[in-house]
Amino acid sequence: xxxxxxxxxxxxxxxxxxxxxxxxxxxxxxxxSLARALVTPHPLGRPLGAPGDTQRQLAVVxxxxxxxxxxxxxxxxxxxxxxxxxxx
Amino acid sequence: xxxxxxxxxxxxxxTHVETLEEFxxxxxxxxxxxxxxxxxxSLDPSDAADTIGALLDTIDDVLDHGDxxxxxxRFIEVQQQAYRPRAGATERFAYPTGPFSLPSKxxxxxRVALVTSSxxxxxxxxxxxxxxxxxxxxxxxxxxxxxxxxxxxxxSIPTDVAAADLRVRHGGYPIAGVADDHQVALPIGHxxxxxxxxxxxxxxxxxxxxxxxxxxxxxxxxxxxxxxxLLRSEQVxxxxxxxx
Numbered sequence: 001x002x003x004x005x006x007x008x009x010x011x012x013x014x015x016x017x018x019x020x021x022x023x024x025x026x027x028x029x030x031x032x033s034l035a036r037a038l039v040t041p042h043p044l045g046r047p048l049g050a051p052g053d054t055q056r057q058l059a060v061v062x063x064x065x066x067x068x069x070x071x072x073x074x075x076x077x078x079x080x081x082x083x084x085x086x087x088x
Numbered sequence: 089x090x091x092x093x094x095x096x097x098x099x100x101x102x103t104h105v106e107t108l109e110e111f112x113x114x115x116x117x118x119x120x121x122x123x124x125x126x127x128x129x130s131l132d133p134s135d136a137a138d139t140i141g142a143l144l145d146t147i148d149d150v151l152d153h154g155d156x157x158x159x160x161x162r163f164i165e166v167q168q169q170a171y172r173p174r175a176g177a178t179e180r181f182a183y184p185t186g187p188f189s190l191p192s193k194x195x196x197x198x199r200v201a202l203v204t205s206s207x208x209x210x211x212x213x214x215x216x217x218x219x220x221x222x223x224x225x226x227x228x229x230x231x232x233x234x235x236x237x238x239x240x241x242x243x244s245i246p247t248d249v250a251a252a253d254l255r256v257r258h259g260g261y262p263i264a265g266v267a268d269d270h271q272v273a274l275p276i277g278h279x280x281x282x283x284x285x286x287x288x289x290x291x292x293x294x295x296x297x298x299x300x301x302x303x304x305x306x307x308x309x310x311x312x313x314x315x316x317x318l319l320r321s322e323q324v325x326x327x328x329x330x331x332x
Contacts, residue, residue, distance in 0.1 A: 001180065001181050001304050002205050002240070002298075002300035002301075002302060002304060002307055002331070003203070003204075003205050003300060003329050003330075003331035004181065004331075005181070005304065005307050005308040005312045006203060006205075006307070006312045006315060006316070006329065007327075007329050008183075008186055008187055008312070009308075009312035009313050009315065009316040010203075010312075010315075010316045010319060010327050010329075011186065011187035011188060011189050012187045012313070012316060013313075013316045013317060013319075013320045014189050014320070015189060015316070015319060015320060015324060015325070015326065015327055016189045016190060016191045016325075016326050016327075017189075017326070017327045017328075017329060018326070018327075018328055018329070019328075019329040019330070019331060020328075020329070020330050020331070021331055022331075023164065023168045024167050024168045024170075024171035024172075025171060025331065026168075027172065027173055028331075031173075031179050031181070031182045031183075032181055032182070032183055032186065033183045033184065033185050033186030034186055035186060035187065035188045035189070041164060042164070043124070043160075043163065043164050043167055044123070044124065044167060044261055044262060044332075045123070045124065045261045045262040045263065045264065045265050045266065045272075045332060046265045046266075046272055047272065047273050047330050047331065047332055048271065048272050048273065048275055048278075048330065049272065050265065050272075051265045051266075051268035051269030051272050052268070052269055054271065054278075057271050057272065057275060057278055058275075058278045058281065058282075061275050061278045061279065061282065061328070062282065062287070064328055065195060065200075065282070065287065065288065065328070068191050068195050068198075068326055069195070071190065072188070073186065073188050081157075081160075081161060082160060082164060083157070083160065084156065084160065
């Protein structure tokens with residue numbers, strides 16, 4: 001819920017926002033009527049992807065930025081399943 | 089049978105047989121504390137047992153082929169189910185509508201700021217929760233109840249910070265992945281890359297992080313509006329938020 005409060009406050013002062021939620025918290029952006037949210041199928045503690053998986057992390061950030069193109073509140077899923085990155 | 093053979097001493101901890109409920113609860117800040125698995129404590133004991141059994145059912149693929157996909161998928165599935173609100177449960181902080189602002193300029197010309205509830209800070213700028221110097225992750229987990237009663241502190245992170253100077257501490261989620269690779273929750277490098285590519289105009293000079301396990305009322309009513317004003321004073325055009 002904590003980021004939801006912050007996101008709503010930032011929108012209140014006129015700055016557009018987008019957030020990235022993991023699937024376990026997919027109910028939060030809906031419940032809090034957040035402006036824009038991307039929901040990933042990631043486990044707790046890995047919001048943008050596995051450590052070392054720079055390609056996926058970047059793709060998730062890029063998909064979140066796509067949300068700034070919408071003209072109404074939007075919650076979108078990031079579809080690709082989570083996979084661990086090779087050991088570094 | 090002698091007197092010494094009578095082992096039915098009810099208060100003797102060495103004879104206590106752990107119940108399934110106690111076992112599940114032990115993962116939630118207990119003797120087996122594991123923030124990946126703390127959700128087990130929220131399940132009925134029989135559901136917790138079924139969940140563990142379902143995870144172990146994937147062991148053939150792991151043992152025979154080193155294939156962890158089924159294990160990963162099942163773990164995420166059961167974790168999501170556990171966090172899903174129960175049918176009929178009262179939803180805290182439910183709002184029928186929310187504020188919505190439109191961008192004033194194209195993304196490729198926008199200054200983007202980053203806010204995460206990851207618990208990051210820069211070495212030498214420890215927020216020192218409750219006045220504790222160099223609080224460890226273990227101490228943060230042990231004091232999760234204190235965190236949940238207090239207003240959160242905002243840590244300011246220069247976006248040209250070296251990864252080696254970043255620290256993360258948060259008693260509410262498993263930090264291993266983020267500690268291994270800060271961009272898992274604090275994607276400064278990715279946003280800088282996207283600025284270089286022209287996808288965004290620029291990354292703001294400072295990113296922000298806080299411990300999201302905090303007093304939600306104090307955050308909503310006092311702290312979040314102050315942070316929003318701060319971002320407005322820094323003339324950022326868009327904000328990307330990463331909850332953990």
